Amino acid sequence: MTLHEDDAIVLTRHAFRERDWVVVTLTRGAGQVRLMARRARSLRSGQAQALEPLAVVHLSYHERHGSELATLHEVSLLRSAFALAAMPEAWAAAQVVAELALLYCPQGQRAEEPFRLVDHCLQHLASGGGPLATVHYAELWFLRLSGVLPGLDRCGRCETVLAAGPLIFDSTERVCVCPEHRPLAGVVMLPDGAAAWLRQALRVRLEAVTVPAPPPVPAWLASLRHQFTERDLASLAYLHALLSH
Ligand SMILES: [Zn+2]
Secondary structure (H helix, E strand, O other): OEEEEEEEEEEEEEEEOOOEEEEEEEEOOOEEEEEEEOOOOOOOOOHHHHOOOOOEEEEEEEEOOOOOEEEEEEEEEEEOOHHHHOOHHHHHHHHHHHHHHHHHOOEOOOOHHHHHHHHHHHHHHHOOOOHHHHHHHHHHHHHHHOOOOOOOOEOOOOOOEOOOOOEEEEOOOOEEEOHHHOOOOOEEEEOHHHHHHHHHHOOOOHHHOOOOOOOOHHHHHHHHHOOOOOOOOHHHHHHHHHHOO
């Protein structure tokens, strides 16, 4: 058994047996780590609060070779999710960010940048940042960090620098193309405003992204996400329902 020590964000947790939690975390050093927290649900346990979803913690855990489930050793709270939990829309958006992290961050792969992205999104939401803008920014960056986002600067066929303005996406080859290489079918047009939002969100910090992505950007990002899963994000449907009231 190996003892690891790391910072982590609690993404989700499930009750297990009478007194245990199975906690899914995003760590800096090893990406997604699933932990068995024994007796953490008992009232005497000081671990219960530190293991609240969306809390940021410092923890140590034992990992057994060949096992997908590590065992929590110690945990201390760095930042509670209390502020987020008091704001229903921010909380719902944070759940989407957590679900995206579950999807995009595999186990056992260093995740320094995804960790910072999630941490930054949670802090932004807790300080009143726009829920949809944050969710769109998060998905864009998860796609970029996973190497799935096509380049927006050059034609994927001939490497010509693409002019500012609308983007032409070839959905068969999954690249942005110049007008000359526009295919006859399977094109997604990202009009001027959509392309401008994408280019800006890739250049600036989240705080500078003050509006949600215009259509068809969210649907386009979701179509890229479907390379990872065909499953829709349950938390995203909930956020939309909440915002439409
Ligand atoms: Zn071209």
